[in-house]
Amino acid sequence: MARQFRVIPGASAKLDPNAAVADVIFVDAKGKPTDIGGSAAAPYVLPAAAENALGGVKLANVASAGNANAAVGVAAGxxxxxxxxxxxxxxxxxxxxRVNALVAGLVAAGVVKTS
Structure with a gap:
């Protein structure tokens, strides 16, 4: 027996973390696999994140902070x-x-903005 699935708007969807996840292939009336929600001519584009809107961000490539300068010793009095x-x-x-580079990377990635 074939299982049936409903496609509902994302705003109405509720995620159940305890439910088993199944792969779904959408087919047309002839049983041929088909895509939904877009086409090759107009593929889905993840919107950029904004101050008041969710969206995708790029991973910023920031150099490692490394070690603090070992030449700085404790106060001797x-x-x-x-x-x-x-x-x-x-x-x-x-x-x-390094902090300036980190902030610049976060700004460039769209994670934060400067005023």
């Missing part, structure tokens, strides 16, 4: 030397550059 200060400045600048 005395005033920092020039070398210690310079090492801290370099570590901060590197961190700021």
């Amino acid at each position: 005395d005033a920092p030397t020039k070398a210690e200060h310079d090492a801290l400045v370099a570590a901060y600048n590197d961190l700021a550059k």
Whole structure:
């Protein structure tokens, strides 16, 4: 006995995480496989995400954060030397550059926007 399925609007659909998932092939009146909801001439296009609308985003390629500058040591109780200060400045600048790259990648991917 063949199983029958209904196609309903997505707004009315409810996902049951406990239900078994079955592959479905749509066929025309002659039993030939057919596509629904689009055609080769007008394929489905995933809309972009917006501030108030769901949509797809691209994965941003962001360089690894790596390790913090090992030259920055813990405070010894005395005033920092020039070398210690310079090492801290370099570590901060590197961190700021990586955060800026991360934010730029998120903006480019459409995940966040700047005001």
